Amino acid sequence: MDTFVYRAGEQTGAWSYPLPTWVGFRLTGICFLAAPLAAGWCALSL
Structure with missing residues (x-):
């Protein structure tokens, strides 16, 4: 589960500009x- 969340976060970051x-x-x-x-x-x- 931890790996899935980590990789999903990386993919989201990778697509945040393109x-x-x-x-x-x-x-x-x-x-x-x-x-x-x-x-x-x-x-x-806050």
């Missing part, structure tokens, strides 16, 4: 999507 660019987002668009997500994670950690 998938949005395949859909049509450029680096700027990815940043605009990632910034609110990161802010939400920071707020959740």
